[in-house]
């Protein structure tokens with residue numbers, strides 16, 4: 001490869017207009033006002049090319065999105081060849097290169113920083129390896145321009161092959177990156193996966209699960225309303241519903257808030273983040289009947305929450321904790337029926353935001369191991385992938401998926417071949433089908449929704465049955481604006497504060513006053529704020545409890 005630095009210099013001068021802004025690669029990549037992202041996109045595009053070169057030309061994914069943030073924001077994150085988040089040791093490179101582009105007074109200064117990274121990672125630019133990049137973007141108005149900033153140097157300077165998927169959901173980008181690499185590794189001469197592969201794969205698994213139980217292809221609830229947050233989830237979900245292989249009666253499913261063509265409506269009073277934070281129906285929905293089921297995607301459709309309204313018109317949220325416990329209940333039972341409960345380890349991974357009742361239910365009712373990790377999918381994903389054969393992980397806000405280990409796939413395959421002759425294969429076939437219904441690369445609102453619908457149908461559970469498995473402790477999550485959120489440093493998977501010194505002791509004293517009280521404070525990785533969570537037994541005391549903790553936070557800030 002011959003890197004054309006002259007061309008790179010021209011692109012640097014043309015593209016990097018946002019200068020002297022500090023960027024950090026947070027919980028989900030870079031994320032800020034779209035108008036300030038030109039420089040970051042330029043540097044991140046180069047980093048993705050270097051990551052692919054480092055990995056012998058494997059496809060590296062890049063997604064332009066700001067998820068649940070308002071429409072004025074945007075962001076970018078890099079996806080590993082196996083569909084997981086950017087390797088943690090490369091996050092500092094992403095930041096160094098972005099800040100080098102942002103603070104350099106000329107191209108030469110930037111080029112020196114770029115050369116340091118290439119040298120440090122021993123990347124050979126004289127290689128014949130061709131970098132491969134898969135790019136996707138959500139429906140934000142700023143995304144097409146930022147895509148140009150991102151890809152401007154990829155082909156023209158680094159001779160990369162760039163596969164532009166256009167507007168897709170974040171999970172679709174993750175899925176297609178992973179599948180393309182798997183096909184490439186298998187020697188497939190046309191390895192590039194498509195959206196159609198995504199739809200065929202997940203609809204196929206959904207249909208097979210229903211067929212395994214000889215279930216009529218109907219939802220177990222009279223109607224499902226899907227709020228797609230006026231984001232990319234709307235058009236992409238409609239492609240699935242329009243597929244010839246999808247044969248759930250059309251009258252059973254209604255998509256709302258599907259105006260991804262109106263930028264200002266993105267995540268506006270709708271979507272998973274709005275419903276979870278406000279614990280109320282999104283704009284555009286009024287309770288049609290108490291036995292309907294509702295769900296909301298967030299702006300890039302990588303998270304989903306469910307909810308229903310009871311006969312007394314009370315709103316009930318079925319959040320990420322409820323989804324993971326439903327899957328844990330179902331899958332641990334299937335392991336038992338398949339007599340595999342001692343050979344395959346199932347577990348649930350949560351963050352400190354998980355409701356205390358969900359943790360108690362998993363431990364004491366399901367007798368299932370529970371781990372706690374820091375916030376952010378990359379932490380839960382790693383724990384689920386390394387500690388369990390069936391690693392179920394969901395954040396309370398609906399980010400999550402299930403990881404099935406290689407041992408799981410080997411065991412199911414060998415057990416199925418053994419029991420083809422005589423034994424009952426229902427539980428084995430269920431476990432196999434279910435693992436194919438889940439997008440294991442990242443939380444996926446569409447595939448998680450399909451898995452919940454299939455589980456409810458097989459267990460013949462109504463939304464009320466699902467909700468009544470355990471009762472959430474009253475809980476509250478508030479944002480606290482402070483001068484410098486970086487002084488709030490935590491330990492014990494973000495459950496305890498180390499700094500500001502003395503603040504945790506004050507919080508502990510407040511917590512002790514409220515039966516079944518729990519509270520913790522951490523700095524947000526995506527917004528300039530500190531988040532305060534509180535839960536306790538008595539809902540009438542929750543507001544006061546939370547306020548007391550917030551007061552101490554403000555006094556220490």
Ligand SMILES: CC(=O)N[C@H]1[C@@H](OP(=O)(O)O)O[C@H](CO)[C@@H](O)[C@@H]1O
Pocket residue numbers: 027028067353375376377395397399523524525526527531
């Ligand atoms: C309490 C909460 O919902 N935090 C969210 C939010 O992270 P923060 O670091 O709390 O801003 O955005 C992350 C990325 O979308 C998501 O993974 C996480 O769950």
Ligand SMILES: [Mg+2]
Pocket residue numbers: 066067068298299300301302303
């Ligand atoms: Mg999202």
